[in-house]
Amino acid sequence: MTIATTAPMAGGEHSKMNSIVFASCFGTIIEWYDFLIYATAATLVFNKAFFPTFDPLASTLAALGTYAVGFLARPLGGALFGHFGDRLGRKSMLVLTLFIMGLSTFCIGLLPTYQTIGVFAPILLMILRIVQGIGLGGEWGGASLMVLEHAPADKRGFYTSFVQIGFPIGLVLATLVFSLVAKLPDADFASYGWRIPFLASILLLGIGTFVRSRVPETPVFEGLKRRDGLSGNPVGEVVGRNTRTFLIAVGLKLSEVSWVYMLSVFIVGYATGKLGVPKAMLLDAVLYAALFELITLPLFGWLSDKIGRRPLYIMGALFSIAFAFPLFWMVDSKSAVLIFTAVTIAMNFGHGMMFGPESCYFPELFGARIRYSGASFGFQASAAIGGGFAPILATVMVGYFGGTSGVSIMMIVLALITLAAALAAHETRGAALRD
Template sequence: MALENSRDDRRSSDPEYAANLRRATLASSVGSALEYYDFALYGLASALIFGELFFPALGAGAGTAAGFATYAVGFFARPFGGVIFGTIGDKLGRKGVLIATIGLMGASTTLIGVLPTGEQIGIWAPILLVVLRILQGLGAGAEQAGATVLMAEYAPVRRRGYFSALPFVGIMIGTIIASIVFFFLGLVDRQIVHDWLWRLPFLASILLIAIAIFIRLRLRESPAFINLEKNEQVARNPLAVSFTKSWRTIVRGIGLRMAENGGSAIYQTLAVSYVTKIVAAEEWEGPLAIAIGAAIGVFVIPIAGALSDRFGRMRVYRIGSIIQLVLAIPAWWLMSLGSMWLIIPVLAITYGVGVNVMLGAQCAALPELFGNRARYIGVAITREFSAVIAGGIAPLIGALLLVAFSNSWWPLAGYVVVLSGITLWATIVTPETRARDLDLVTDAIDDSYDDLSSRPLPTVSRRQFKAQNRA
């Protein structure tokens, strides 16, 4: 650990390292913005218009459920993308994979914008939608894992939580953009939206693709992977390493993601559909609430990351899960009352605070949990399998619960409580990872007490940090 600390001290005064750190932050942030622009855009479209566009023969309720089913398909594709690209990332490096995934994901989203509808080509419309959603999921399956690993491996040790959280502000920016788009679509004549206007937000993805690829082409490989190659420790089969050596770590990581990813999907899609179609709120209210919640997340995520440097990843993560658990029942009850003055702030706070406190702590925690030989694929498997279990099927399960319980709000609140309880348990059984040496090839679960005690003290203040760098 002392070796990494001394190396970290040298990095902090190295202009080239500082430039690469800024470039890595920008590259990861733009990719995160594109992924979650796509994520939020597709989720909102599934909640509000895809049922009528691609499944017109099914009727309103079944059409919405079918739209959510295509939403879930993308999540089922993500683990395969995580395994494929995660393996490549651990064998050949992070940079090339990040260029490939952003291109695949963005191109798929753009092509959704040119698809014919169900009225135009019948059954082929949903088939093509599902194909593009699968391709989108394959790219997204390694995109966020790669951005997470890259930033953790670039970031200064004592401030890794803060720097690793910065690219995830891109998640909020992407969500804000998508939510604002649907806010304005809700103000336009519905027939115009259904005729052609819905296509423009998907076609706009091509701009983010171009920017992201340009930035990533100028990016250097991560320091941790360079050291892995230098020491000839690159795994021949990272997938085998992850399932034989890291399965306990993966289980804990999935547990950590249940409330964060599940809560994010529930509030961004299911809650929007619930307040719009069941409570009969205006179509713009849900997207506006999500946009406000994402704006709150812009501040909450880096603050939570910084707090995790000071107090520990699991302690901050635990607070986020408790916030979401405590808010679940009152939040859904208040939304069920149908008042705009309740729906917007309640949905904004539950998404903006509860979910994003956990996300801020997670940014550095997941890469720190895994050893260097199978970190990319380990994080990818953890993120994407949990994305299926927690996030991908959440809106579909919610829609089925609404049908089974006559549109009652309490099963949805109970669903959030269960997910939050799982994550709360996971924070208790997962080892603390703050400031762990990312050159270690073993997982955090195998660390000894001496390993834990050798880590640096919690981060100092910004003023002290700058003073130390000058010294």
């Protein structure tokens, strides 16, 4: 089904499109902010606040384990909200996932530590992390479809790239807030400073809920309802009848999601703990790299409308293979200039080149009746593998081998999987959004 022509939009339609893009992007910013402040806290404070009885390496792995649990919950959220998004509509899932995510994040900021309530502290932390993961697992697909299914056919890559901007903005906000509270004396940071980023999310939740409640349902979904074309079991159709496409989606996501969490989680912990680099330097490097993505993500989205989605994935995977070793050589130098350069290049080309068109490419791979389930489940299943386990495996490798060569090899293998998926995928630029 084609939802728009390539003709220019009228003024009213253009304004409506801008409102939809803003609502989707703003909510995604909040979701990613909530999810990413946990990632930062896991490496800087949770190992001491919730797992103080372990040795340093074991406590860091335990904290990263609760971080990974959120990723394991994301495919569940993708399947759950994908099912209802394909059955009940995209809009209702947008508001619900945002509320789940924001409330669980706020509650993390209220949690007593291990010193106060003992083993119940990490148990409660893990439960809230699971709830976070479920909420985020369903959010991305809904936000992407809201924009995609309203956008003109020749600008779908560009418009949906603004959904992806939610990630770097959320990363910037999370890093900025933690950079500010990290300037507190160590005792104050450990006592109450780390809670501030979590508690602040409640304010963003209120604004985001209001903004998202005002967007209209997509014309594609409304058309499916009118024709009684809704799927009775969308997740089952994705896995059972569209297995090849689902596996391609998983493979396409694997490399870039590993890269971004290696940069924002593993390298922060590795450089501060193993190399003795000031944590403020690493947080600033991630901050500036993410700021640069505010330019490159729309650029890559626009480019995907010109040359296609698939070529960007091929180029991104090839870059990741080539830069896997130089990245750590530059970080190991402990030079601020080289670290900033390495993180910025890796973030924008190892991640951004593929992440920019992703919000368009993944949903386009699936038909309208299973689009929410297919895009969300494929995206989140890969995120669980690449984002949840890559930092943990990297931490284990460095602890066992004492160097990062094994980490670089792991990143190359993941990039080869993405390259194979891109070569197996079909191009979707200009294709109709079919039933």
